[in-house]
Structures are given as structure tokens and as C-alpha cells.
Amino acid sequence: MSKNPHSEHHGDRSPAVVCDPRRITPVTLRDGRCQDASGPTGSGPAGTGSARTGADGASTAPPGAGRTDHAEAARLPERIAELTADLQRVQAEYDNYRKRVRRDRLAIREIAVVNVLTGLLPVLDVLEEIHRQGDDHGAAAVLSDVLEARLAALGLRTVGAAGDPFDPRTHEAITYDASGAAQNVCAEVLRYGYRVGDHLLRPAQVAVTGLAPAE
Numbered sequence: 001m002s003k004n005p006h007s008e009h010h011g012d013r014s015p016a017v018v019c020d021p022r023r024i025t026p027v028t029l030r031d032g033r034c035q036d037a038s039g040p041t042g043s044g045p046a047g048t049g050s051a052r053t054g055a056d057g058a059s060t061a062p063p064g065a066g067r068t069d070h071a072e073a074a075r076l077p078e079r080i081a082e083l084t085a086d087l088q089r090v091q092a093e094y095d096n097y098r099k100r101v102r103r104d105r106l107a108i109r110e111i112a113v114v115n116v117l118t119g120l121l122p123v124l125d126v127l128e129e130i131h132r133q134g135d136d137h138g139a140a141a142v143l144s145d146v147l148e149a150r151l152a153a154l155g156l157r158t159v160g161a162a163g164d165p166f167d168p169r170t171h172e173a174i175t176y177d178a179s180g181a182a183q184n185v186c187a188e189v190l191r192y193g194y195r196v197g198d199h200l201l202r203p204a205q206v207a208v209t210g211l212a213p214a215e
Contacts, residue, residue, distance in 0.1 A: 160204025
């Protein structure tokens with residue numbers, strides 16, 4: 001029987017290769033230790049991965065990780081300040097938007113009321129003429145009182161009253177009597193004016209008495 005030449009040389013023994021059908025790469029047994037063909041760490045090629053396992057089995061962080069965490073922690077207050085400033089700016093813009101929307105709604109409502117009441121001014125003139133004729137107890141007088149109350153609830157205000165100082169912005173002088181008074185005043189209201197808020201629907205027509213014209 002011939003002897004196997006390799007049996008006499010123990011130092012030249014070839015390593016045993018164990019193939020596990022569940023693995024892609026074979027596992028080589030060298031001196032009783034298991035070594036994966038993919039690398040000494042068993043997790044891929046050498047030098048890859050975010051963490052390594054030391055001799056005692058503990059996981060060690062890659063070099064420079066501590067410096068990165070320290071830099072991020074140092075920048076955290078600055079980032080918080082930036083986000084806080086952004087939040088305050090957005091809140092201020094939203095508050096301005098709400099105020100602008102509310103102001104626009106009020107303006108639209110006031111314009112709508114002005115348009116409606118302007119169309120009712122001839123009706124008010126007829127009712128006022130009925131009052132001048134002394135019919136204060138008929139159906140027209142009752143209608144006038146109800147209508148005036150409703151229109152006042154919408155913000156309608158009369159302009160012009162006897163004895164008021166003459167104001168060319170709200171009064172229209174129809175007649176003028178130089179009585180030598182200290183100032184021009186409205187002696188009589190010939191036709192009332194009306195306003196809604198800051199909108200003058202029409203000026204009041206008045207008879208003015210006051211200063212004598214200069215010679």
C-alpha cells in the first residue's frame with residue numbers, strides 16, 4: 001500500500017472547505033477558526049461599514065464620528081434660533097393676512113351699503129317733503145319713521161342742521177345772506193345730505209348767512 005505523501009507532512013495540510021448551501025460563499029476552516037471568504041469582518045469587503053467589532057466584541061465608532069457629533073451639537077442653538085425666527089415671521093405674515101382680509105370685508109360691506117342707500121335717497125326726499133307739509137300722523141309718516149330707523153341701523157346719518165357752521169366739504173350753499181355775522185352758518189337746510197361712515201353720499205343743500213363780502 002502506498003502512503004499518501006501529504007500525510008507525512010503535517011505542516012502542508014490543505015485547509016478544509018465547508019460549503020453551506022444557505023450561503024453564497026464557502027467557509028474555510030484554518031487552524032480551527034472560521035473565516036468567511038467575503039472578508040475578515042464577515043460583513044463585506046475590508047475597510048467598509050460604519051462600525052467595526054473589536055477583539056473584545058465591542059462595537060467601535062469610525063474615526064471622526066465624535067468630532068461630527070460635537071459639531072452638530074455646537075450648531076444646534078443656531079439652528080433652533082433660525083427655526084424660531086422663521087416661525088415668528090410666518091406668524092406675523094398670517095396676522096397681517098387676517099387683518100387685511102377683515103379690512104377688505106368691511107370695505108366691501110360698506111361699499112355695498114353705500115350703493116343701496118344711494119338708490120334710496122329719492123325715497124327719503126319724498127318722505128322728508130311729507131314731513132314738511134305737516135303730515136306727521138298718516139301712513140306716510142309711519143313709513144318714514146320705520147324706514148329711517150332701518151337705515152340708521154345700516155349706518156346712514158343725516159348731514160346738515162340749522163345753526164351748524166358752514167363747511168364746504170359737507171354743505172352746498174344755495175343762497176347766501178350777508179348779515180354781518182361773525183362766521184358763515186347754515187340758516188336753513190333746504191335738502192338734507194347723507195353719509196355712511198366716511199363716505200359722503202351727498203352734501204346738504206343749505207341757505208347760508210354770515211360775513212359781508214369784502215368791498
